[in-house]
Amino acid sequence: MSFDFDEIIDRQNTDCVKHDGMKLFLNAEECLPMWVADMDFKSPPCIVDAIKKRLEHEIFGYTIRTDRFFNSIVNWMQKRHDWEIKKEWISFSPGVVAGFSIAIENLTEPGDSLIIQSPVYFPFFQTIISTGRKVIYNQLKLENGRMTIDFDDFKSKLSPNVKMLLLCNPHNPGGSVWKRNELEQLAELCLANNMMVISDEIHADIVFSPSKHIPFASLNKEIGEKTITVMSHSKTFNVAGLTTSFVITQNAEMLKKFNKGLHIPHLHMGNIFGTEALIAAYEQGEPWLNELLAYLKNNIAFLDNYLKNEIPILKLIVPESTYLLWIDCRALKMNSKELNEFFIQKAKVAINEGSMFGTGGEGFIRINVGCPKAIVEKALNQIKIAVNNI
Numbered sequence: 294m295s296f297d298f299d300e301i302i303d304r305q306n307t308d309c310v311k312h313d314g315m316k317l318f319l320n321a322e323e324c325l326p327m328w329v330a331d332m333d334f335k336s337p338p339c340i341v342d343a344i345k346k347r348l349e350h351e352i353f354g355y356t357i358r359t360d361r362f363f364n365s366i367v368n369w370m371q372k373r374h375d376w377e378i379k380k381e382w383i384s385f386s387p388g389v390v391a392g393f394s395i396a397i398e399n400l401t402e403p404g405d406s407l408i409i410q411s412p413v414y415f416p417f418f419q420t421i422i423s424t425g426r427k428v429i430y431n432q433l434k435l436e437n438g439r440m441t442i443d444f445d446d447f448k449s450k451l452s453p454n455v456k457m458l459l460l461c462n463p464h465n466p467g468g469s470v471w472k473r474n475e476l477e478q479l480a481e482l483c484l485a486n487n488m489m490v491i492s493d494e495i496h497a498d499i500v501f502s503p504s505k506h507i508p509f510a511s512l513n514k515e516i517g518e519k520t521i522t523v524m525s526h527s528k529t530f531n532v533a534g535l536t537t538s539f540v541i542t543q544n545a546e547m548l549k550k551f552n553k554g555l556h557i558p559h560l561h562m563g564n565i566f567g568t569e570a571l572i573a574a575y576e577q578g579e580p581w582l583n584e585l586l587a588y589l590k591n592n593i594a595f596l597d598n599y600l601k602n603e604i605p606i607l608k609l610i611v612p613e614s615t616y617l618l619w620i621d622c623r624a625l626k627m628n629s630k631e632l633n634e635f636f637i638q639k640a641k642v643a644i645n646e647g648s649m650f651g652t653g654g655e656g657f658i659r660i661n662v663g664c665p666k667a668i669v670e671k672a673l674n675q676i677k678i679a680v681n682n683i
């Protein structure tokens with residue numbers, strides 16, 4: 294490997310949520326931080342160099358995004374996802390949650406219903422509720438160790454008031470990379486019910502072969518017209534703190550409405566370093582990403598084997614995507630509060646307890662293995678001791 298993912302970097306006292314926010318948000322002390330979805334690896338050298346170069350100019354006034362920004366996205370989508378897009382389809386967003394929030398507020402009306410597939414990243418339902426829309430839950434199923442879509446339930450939830458699907462593609466938590474036939478069925482149902490789709494594809498680049506990410510909007514022109522995709526290089530290249538993301542839609546009317554929502558509070562201005570990072574990542578970051586994927590895959594396999602051999606009461610839902618692992622802890626027979634306390638106070642591993650991801654999350658935890666393998670091993674040893682002491 295040309296990049297060192299084994300290096301243990303002290304992130305304490307850098308004001309990072311994952312390490313320095315543990316006490317504040319989880320009441321966790323002296324825990325291994327394996328919750329918030331960022332990684333404990335350095336960002337790729339190409340990004341650091343691009344930021345340093347810009348920093349040396351020493352003037353950080355308002356900036357514009359030039360063709361390089363848009364072209365780097367167009368080329369990345371073509372190269373990594375076989376998706377041919379036009380730069381006119383792209384707009385900026387300060388974050389992916391910000392992007393889908395703006396889209397919900399500007400493309401739907403208060404009182405409209407939106408479908409989400411739980412358990413899911415919690416801002417999905419929080420945003421819908423806080424913008425005065427209604428949440429319709431289409432709970433995922435666990436089938437042969439994979440989270441899958443319950444299409445019968447989905448169909449039964451459709452009505453004229455259901456205006457939109459907020460899709461997580463790939464899915465967090467559980468790491469399902471939706472397959473073409475799954476996406477096509479969803480597309481068909483959404484078209485038949487005249488629904489729009491927001492596809493959150495923030496995890497698109499952290500997909501393990503042989504799985505392959507398929508942008509929902511790329512399925513066909515008809516569904517592309519109904520879809521707005523929200524994406525970012527932020528998870529992939531560990532630059533979430535630079536608050537730079539983007540949306541893509543071929544539907545000019547939808548883009549216009551989105552841009553109106555973006556421009557009113559002047560959120561379109563963005564962040565100079567975020568722009569530099571995105572361009573560097575998409576122009577030069579591929580070798581680093583390929584090595585990252587191999588490293589993460591190894592961490593996941595290590596955890597899976599460790600559970601099977603040493604803590605068989607816990608079962609990994611082997612992910613097709615993401616470094617956020619969904620672990621079935623139902624055999625421990627603990628409620629949500631007990632599970633949380635068990636991992637944080639007894640095992641001293643800061644995790645996300647499953648019920649925070651909504652219906653279907655009870656009895657599960659989400660653990661982040663975007664860190665050196667030695668940390669994963671330490672966490673597993675601590676969990677094993679805690680389980681043996683029950």
Ligand SMILES: Cc1ncc(COP(=O)(O)O)c(C=O)c1O
Binds near residue numbers: 388
């Ligand atoms: C599915 C999904 N969407 C969005 C985000 C957050 O994106 P942002 O920080 O750009 O709002 C996350 C972070 O974990 C996520 O998993």
